[in-house]
Amino acid sequence: MLTKHPTYIILCKPSSREDTEVINPDQVIFRESVYNAVTLNPLALYDFIDFDSWLDTVIPAELSFSGPKYLPFTPNPTHCSTKIIRRRMALLIGAWVGTKCAEASRPRVYELLLSLLTPLDTRNDVIVRMSAATALQCAVDEWQFKPDDFLTYLEAFLIGTCAEEDKGGIIGLMAFVGHIEARMKLVRVVEVIVERMDRRVFTILSLEVDAHRLFRMFLRS
Amino acid sequence: MLQNDPLSFLSCTILLPSSPRLFKFVSTKQNSSTNPWTNRMKNESRYLGRLSYPPSQQYEASSKPYQTPKSSIKVFSESQTELTLEREDRAEQVALASNNLQTIFNTQTISDLAILLLNHFLILRKPDLEAWEDDPEEWNLEITGDVVSTENGLRVIIILMAKIDRRWLVNPYSWNS
Numbered sequence: 138m139l140t141k142h143p144t145y146i147i148l149c150k151p152s153s154r155e156d157t158e159v160i161n162p163d164q165v166i167f168r169e170s171v172y173n174a175v176t177l178n179p180l181a182l183y184d185f186i187d188f189d190s191w192l193d194t195v196i197p198a199e200l201s202f203s204g205p206k207y208l209p210f211t212p213n214p215t216h217c218s219t220k221i222i223r224r225r226m227a228l229l230i231g232a233w234v235g236t237k238c239a240e241a242s243r244p245r246v247y248e249l250l251l252s253l254l255t256p257l258d259t260r261n262d263v264i265v266r267m268s269a270a271t272a273l274q275c276a277v278d279e280w281q282f283k284p285d286d287f288l289t290y291l292e293a294f295l296i297g298t299c300a301e302e303d304k305g306g307i308i309g310l311m312a313f314v315g316h317i318e319a320r321m322k323l324v325r326v327v328e329v330i331v332e333r334m335d336r337r338v339f340t341i342l343s344l345e346v347d348a349h350r351l352f353r354m355f356l357r358s
Numbered sequence: 359m360l361q362n363d364p365l366s367f368l369s370c371t372i373l374l375p376s377s378p379r380l381f382k383f384v385s386t387k388q389n390s391s392t393n394p395w396t397n398r399m400k401n402e403s404r405y406l407g408r409l410s411y412p413p414s415q416q417y418e419a420s421s422k423p424y425q426t427p428k429s430s431i432k433v434f435s436e437s438q439t440e441l442t443l444e445r446e447d448r449a450e451q452v453a454l455a456s457n458n459l460q461t462i463f464n465t466q467t468i469s470d471l472a473i474l475l476l477n478h479f480l481i482l483r484k485p486d487l488e489a490w491e492d493d494p495e496e497w498n499l500e501i502t503g504d505v506v507s508t509e510n511g512l513r514v515i516i517i518l519m520a521k522i523d524r525r526w527l528v529n530p531y532s533w534n535s
Contacts, residue, residue: 166481166482167476167481169481169482170480170481170482171476173476173481174475174476174480177480220490221482262494263495263498264490264494264495264497264498267495267498268498271502315495316495316496316499319495319498
């Protein structure tokens with residue numbers, strides 16, 4: 138019966154870049170609400186959704202939208218509806234990664250979260266980046282987390298890449314949030330990462346990280 | 359009525375947990391010969407125990423009691439009259455009831471209900487989008503509950519301050535004297 142359900146059809150037929158039809162904003166919001174239901178009920182939908190395949194099909198397709206595909210909701214042109222879906226995808230990953238995600242799919246999860254955390258993508262506003270950081274906390278703080286698999290992404294998540302300069306990573310994001318509660322949430326994410334990585338976190342110091350840049354980022358955050 | 363109306367036993371199963379005045383005891387075991395009051399306590403503790411689970415595990419907890427097939431339902435009314443509704447012996451009525459249920463809860467109805475729930479409870483509303491645009495961090499903190507908890511704490515402090523005798527604030531150690 139679920140296969141005949143319209144929400145199932147929506148979920149199994151994500152829009153793609155080749156999809157030329159212009160999507161109504163109401164459809165975007167409804168799509169977000171459907172993903173919200175999926176986010177809230179990972180246990181109920183455990184047998185119906187293959188999250189590992191979603192990481193390769195549905196979620197990248199939703200994240201690949203650019204601005205013109207979705208019409209803006211408000212007169213403000215900076216508010217693009219892609220942010221709504223991108224935030225939802227981050228929350229979806231955070232809810233499902235601890236429920237149904239194979240070990241082999243973990244690098245895919247980290248890559249998707251990095252694409253949501255980076256400031257280089259203009260579609261990532263503060264909320265999308267904060268949601269990605271929260272999802273990262275969920276991905277790191279669970280039983281099947283392998284520190285060695287995460288080691289290659291540690292620098293990018295904590296302090297960002299060189300291309301992102303001082304704005305990248307969770308520590309770079311701290312400088313952009315104003316509320317103390319939001320900053321404390323990010324501190325909590327860093328705390329969880331350091332706790333789970335244990336002594337491996339010191340490898341970030343052995344990398345070719347500019348010490349001045351690191352010190353400057355800590356001061357700003 | 360119970361023997362003539364095929365849907366009556368369904369209404370009993372729906373009403374029984376929430377109608378302690380009508381029926382004192384509900385047993386889901388077949389041919390239960392044990393003390394009904396003991397079983398009632400077990401039954402209630404099962405329902406109450408469900409509430410103590412964290413939200414993430416409530417589905418697992420709540421799915422357990424309903425997965426076990428119930429072949430019969432015994433009902434003890436106020437006057438200690440025992441009513442036994444045997445499903446196996448009333449296959450025709452069970453089939454009729456299930457047909458009625460399938461008519462009511464068809465695919466289209468369930469689809470409409472799902473869309474209704476999505477549109478009323480899970481969808482982002484215009485104030486959400488405006489708040490996102492005006493102050494994203496504030497909205498994000500509100501929707502995740504962080505600011506609400508802080509505000510609740512402040513509200514408790516304000517209520518306590520209002521309840522406190524102001525003389526204590528002037529002389530905080532006055533109760534020692």
